[in-house]
Amino acid sequence: MTTVLSVENLTKQYGTFTAVNGVSFSLAAGRTLAILGPNGAGKSTTLKMIYATTPITRGTVMINGINVQQQPRLAKQTIGVVMQDDLLDTTLTVLENMIAHGILFDTPLQAVRSRAHALLTFVGLANYENADTTDLSGGMRRRLVLARPLINDPQLIILDEPTTGLDIQSRHVFWRKLNILKQQGAAILLTSHYVDEIAALADDVVIVDHGCIVAAGPAGTLAQQLGAANLEQAYLQATHFDERSDQIEQTRHQ
Incomplete structure (x- = not known):
């Protein structure tokens, strides 16, 4: 399989604080990798370095x-x-x-318009092309949010907590669309707090805590590798969660 994303020793520092510490992983076409971790673990910072909105302190990110x-x-x-x-x-x-x-990608307007029509049909919004976005429900807005970044036919799709706030039905619709995109050959990288979402979407899982990878492996067998009953228990075990000591540590950046 073709490697779409390669991350090597990715590190982000803010002064003396290390938000991401030597993270490495790769992602192939037609595969989904989920990054799982508590708030403040460095998930969003990692994604922002990958899609070039946050400068990299050290390490390398290669996309295609x-x-x-x-x-x-x-x-x-x-x-x-x-x-x-x-x-x-x-x-x-x-x-x-x-x-x-679509215009941001220097694509001819006619081609952008044609792909926009096709994508709105794909996410079930063909009948709402002329509607104001303020008239859309929360689930419909998320469908549009999914469709919009597909306008350039990306080989890598990055999703940061994509279904937060959606009802169960809307989440399942969103999952189905993402799995279709994966079947079409897209590589998908996502963060999520929902274990059922990761089970429905991910081929592989990386668990991060305090900016470091603490566990990684296939979604279907990672729990077994860690001697846990299920992925949720594996996550709690890998991040050393202790309900008796649940004070939130102060961090500057996610």
Whole structure:
């Protein structure tokens, strides 16, 4: 399988504080890798370095053979990013949001419009192309948030807590769409706090804590490798969770 993403010794420091400490992993086309960890473990910081919105202190990120530090704009051309916040333009319609995002990739307007129509059909919003985004339900907004970063036909899709706040039905719809994209050959990297979401989507899991990888392996066998009953117990064990001492440690950055 073709390696789409390669992360080597990725490190992020803010002064004397180390948010991400020597993280390494790879992701192939048609595979999904989930990063699991508590708040403040460095998940979002890791993603931000990968998609070039946060400078890398040390280490290397390669996307489709492109060094993200050396050619961030070129690397971004093959990435689609779904963040926790939808960041939709409320002054534009559903279709106009899609087109405005597509123009950022220097794609001819006619091609952008054609792909926008196809993607809105894919996420079930074909009948809402001319609707204001403020008229969409929460689940419908998340469908649009998924469709928009696919406008450049990305080989790597990055999702940071993509279904937070969605109801059960909307989450399952979202999962189904992501699995279709994986079957079509996309590489998917996501963070999530939902163990059932990781079970439904991930081929492999990386567990991080205090900026370091503390466990990694196939989603289906990681618990067994750690001698745990299930993935949730494996996560709690790997992160040394102790209910008797649950004080939140002070950190500067996630």
